[in-house]
Amino acid sequence: GEIPVLVVSEETSVHAELACVRSPLAGWITVRDVECEAESDGKRGAKTDEETYVCRQMIFSCNPQAVQSEVKIRLPAAKNEGSRPPEFLFCQSTCAYHLAIAAAFALLPEETLSRDAPQKPTLVASLLGLGGGVLAQLLVCLFGASFELHLACVDLDPVVLQLATQFFAFHEAPPTLTATVDDALAFVERLPAHSQDVLVVDINNSASSSALTCPSEAMLQANVLECMRTKLRPGGILLFNLLSRCPQSKREIIGRLTSIFSFVSAFSMPADVNELIVCGTAPPSHVATPADLQARLDALFSAVGEDLSKVGADDARMLAAEKSTWRGWSQRWRILENSKREDTDMSST
Known part of the structure; x- marks a missing residue:
């Protein structure tokens, strides 16, 4: 795991649940996207005609209050969803x-x-x-x-x-x-x-x-x-x-x-x-x-x-x-x- 000081907030707005997979070591591992602030305008869950910003998280059921990993992602607009992949913003660190x-x-x-x-x-x-x-x-x-x-x-x-x-x-x-x-x-x-x-x-x-x-x-x-x-x-x-x-x-x-x-x-x-x-x-x-x-x-x-x-x-x-x-x-x-x-x-x- 990575970031024990990143904790799961009760106020988190979940954008999408992507996976829930059983691990023999960590219990159930959940991957989800939650709304986050866009770098450009600071609005929570910011959306434009072109894109949406989310934070992708990995959470273990054996330690459900801790976010093990988190990365900010720029998602394409729905109309472009199939033609453009998500952009992972590793250098806009949340940690x-x-x-x-x-x-x-x-x-x-x-x-x-x-x-x-x-x-x-x-x-x-x-x-x-x-x-x-x-x-x-x-x-x-x-x-x-x-x-x-x-x-x-x-x-x-x-x-x-x-x-x-x-x-x-x-x-x-x-x-x-x-x-x-x-x-x-x-x-x-x-x-x-x-x-x-x-x-x-x-x-x-x-x-x-x-x-x-x-x-x-x-x-x-x-x-x-x-x-x-x-x-x-x-x-x-x-x-x-x-x-x-x-x-x-x-x-x-x-x-x-x-x-x-x-x-x-x-x-x-x-x-x-x-x-x-x-x-x-x-x-x-x-x-x-x-x-x-x-x-x-x-x-x-x-x-x-x-x-x-x-x-x-x-x-x-x-x-x-x-x-x-x-x-x-x-x-x-x-x-x-x-x-x-x-x-x-x-x-x-």
């Missing part, structure tokens, strides 16, 4: 967490992001937990023109991959984008040592009795974290969404991370419910303050925007050019140090 992950790429080493060489730099990443494939598509849209991107997606549930392909326009494009039905732990264990620039853990905790919503408790075991650390290249980063209702549990998790990784930082989300945790084998060079990160973000997305303009990817180019969006993430970022972390946690309990 702040996904944008934070894109911003975290600015914490990669300068040599990884360098554009001095004549060929595009290689960027190897793995995404554990596919959902509708929305995050994967966003990363490919944003970074595919600037990097020789190799993004491997893994999900344990074959039904999820089937629905992502059928209803969320997810499609493999090797070697840039691949998908595998596999156990995430087994997949990580098989990865070559020091092979990953970015590892993203996007797997929710299925134990409903636990205070930890995300990530899965299995991915936070010390031996698993140590295994993932060994898979990172020098300067590589491990990313995961941390959402826990228990301050003590959160303290213990952060303490475990700082004992294994030499660099741990966090992006707070606008709703202040969850955080994107960034772990690395070494602190990023010349990035010690939000101002340092802002400079990195400006440089990264300015270059990405230039590359996207050359290939005519307008939606992605416009997202890369939104300086206020990326600078906002620099203000939400902090390095987690023991003394600061203890002060923060004491004030929140």
